[in-house]
Amino acid sequence: MPDMTKLAMAEVRKYRKKHGVRTTLINAIYDELVTNTHKDDSPSFVVEKRKIMIACGERFVKSIPVRVDGQVLPYWHKD
Numbered sequence: 653m654p655d656m657t658k659l660a661m662a663e664v665r666k667y668r669k670k671h672g673v674r675t676t677l678i679n680a681i682y683d684e685l686v687t688n689t690h691k692d693d694s695p696s697f698v699v700e701k702r703k704i705m706i707a708c709g710e711r712f713v714k715s716i717p718v719r720v721d722g723q724v725l726p727y728w729h730k731d
Contacts, residue, residue: 657683660708664701673697678728686728694724 657680664685668675674690675697685705689697702720709718 656708656712657685659711660685660705663704663708667700667704671700673700689724698722698724 661677661680664675664677664687667673673693675687675693676689677685678688679686685701687697687701702722705720706718709720
């Protein structure tokens with residue numbers, strides 16, 4: 653059984669292929685998926701990526717709400 657991050661990676665890939673989103677997975681760090689997305693696709697893709705990650709997290713975490721933060725930046729930034 654995959655973990656939620658691996659499941660989210662697979663679901664993001666499916667979404668990208670199905671909807672023609674110009675994005676590439678750059679890195680997966682623990683529960684974070686870093687993508688490089690074309691500027692025209694970024695605003696809508698960040699919303700969809702959050703939805704995908706929440707749905708994948710909810711398959712594993714039943715007792716607490718799943719939250720996902722996401723933002724569009726011209727560079728990778730670690731808080």
